[in-house]
Amino acid sequence: MRFDILTLFPEIFQGFLGESLLNKAIQAGLIEVRLHDIRDWSKNKHRQVDDRPFGGGPGMVLMAPTVVECVEAVQAASETPGRLVMLTPQGRRLDQAAVERLAANERLILLCGRYEGFDERIRQILQPEEISLGDFVLNGGEVAAMAVVEAVIRLAPGVLGDEDSSASDSFSGERRWLEFPQYTRPREYRGLEAPEILLSGNHEEIARWRDEQSRRRTLERRPDLLG
Numbered sequence: 001m002r003f004d005i006l007t008l009f010p011e012i013f014q015g016f017l018g019e020s021l022l023n024k025a026i027q028a029g030l031i032e033v034r035l036h037d038i039r040d041w042s043k044n045k046h047r048q049v050d051d052r053p054f055g056g057g058p059g060m061v062l063m064a065p066t067v068v069e070c071v072e073a074v075q076a077a078s079e080t081p082g083r084l085v086m087l088t089p090q091g092r093r094l095d096q097a098a099v100e101r102l103a104a105n106e107r108l109i110l111l112c113g114r115y116e117g118f119d120e121r122i123r124q125i126l127q128p129e130e131i132s133l134g135d136f137v138l139n140g141g142e143v144a145a146m147a148v149v150e151a152v153i154r155l156a157p158g159v160l161g162d163e164d165s166s167a168s169d170s171f172s173g174e175r176r177w178l179e180f181p182q183y184t185r186p187r188e189y190r191g192l193e194a195p196e197i198l199l200s201g202n203h204e205e206i207a208r209w210r211d212e213q214s215r216r217r218t219l220e221r222r223p224d225l226l227g
């Protein structure tokens, strides 16, 4: 699977791409991530990409020609056109169902905004899928793009060591409940014992216990998920 990330701050991604599961997946050739500096498409001699909003008001707005031409050039650079995703607080809120939909694409092009956001004509011309990380405002789309990459690659074949591990995750599988509580060594810590059943070796009983815990936890914390 390939990601193209369009940003004014490509350096933000260096540490992110160099660590953990994502880095292993890149090294193994399962995932490819290309960074594109939107500023490279500015025709201005000062590499300006933004300007004051028409009608007045604070901040600067990303100019349509630079962003549109950047996206079109990146789209044309591969035979797989890819799905264009604009990161914006005005988009549909990201959830596991949206992540599953995005993970079905061979190529995702992630467009990160900055400053006061995008000139409206960028949306009108490119017609991207608009995705928000939540009902709050970030300084830029980069953290949101990282969240999309992390969530999507968990579903890409071969990325997680154990293919079953994402199936029991919260919000996953057919039921989309929260995951059951997990324990590991030591067996007892500060007077708190791990549940005996998990050490019993009885896989059927353990599965039943986990199922019940998952249901209870979802009921207590996210009753909306039970429908």
Ligand SMILES: C[S@@+](CC[C@H](N)C(=O)[O-])C[C@H]1O[C@@H](n2cnc3c(N)ncnc32)[C@H](O)[C@@H]1O
Pocket (backbone or CB within 6 Å): 087, 088, 089, 090, 111, 112, 113, 114, 115, 116, 117, 118, 131, 132, 133, 134, 135, 136, 137, 138, 139, 140, 141, 142, 144
């Ligand atoms: C300061 S924000 C602009 C917000 C814009 N003025 C508004 O009120 O809708 C700058 C950029 O950060 C990114 N951003 C901010 N909040 C986000 C969120 N909740 N989800 C995804 N991207 C976000 C977007 O790319 C946005 O263009």
